[in-house]
Amino acid sequence: DAGVIQSPRHEVTEMGQEVTLRCKPISGHNSLFWYRQTMMRGLELLIYFNNNVPIDDSGMPEDRFSAKMPNASFSTLKIQPSEPRDSAVYFCASSRLEETQYFGPGTRLLVL
């Protein structure tokens, strides 16, 4: 199994631009999670999906952030417009319901 796949691995963009992060979960997993890791706040859960349905988006920092899961094998996290304080590593993780989460390698985002 290829594990959780995230793309791009690195993204550098300018303030105000739209950023789209992509995730392919492990086949057969029905839960998908988006996390953000920063030095100040550690690993924060942004949003998670069960069976492609968003369950809890209370961690999404503001309306500039949105996430979709159009099917069981793909999810996106979009930031529009991006700001320098969005610079962080964004992780996607997947699991079978209530089982151990498997993390992707992360996308390192830098907003200038």
Add this chain to the structure above:
Amino acid sequence: DQQVKQNSPSLSVQEGRISILNCDYTNSMFDYFLWYKKYPAEGPTFLISISSIKDKNEDGRFTVFLNKSAKHLSLHIVPSQPGDSAVYFCAVPHHDKVIFGPGTSLSVIP
């Protein structure tokens, strides 16, 4: 308010010695606990878990101890190896989510 706390942001240990990483939690209803390990430029990976029906779980060099009355758990690594240098997260599954502690960065010095 943090429900899972790791009060030591970093720890340095000599190779061959024991590493002890601590974690405290606030909710006495938590009944299952996880440790994740994270290398730079990689995502966290599951390391070891413990259920509240046990007070110890061992897997090779890694042992997790749970003290329910103190709402405290610890991860022991013995003997520590340079390849153990990583960030260790204590985590608790809660409803459909996992609550992560802030992590402890372990450096094992050769």
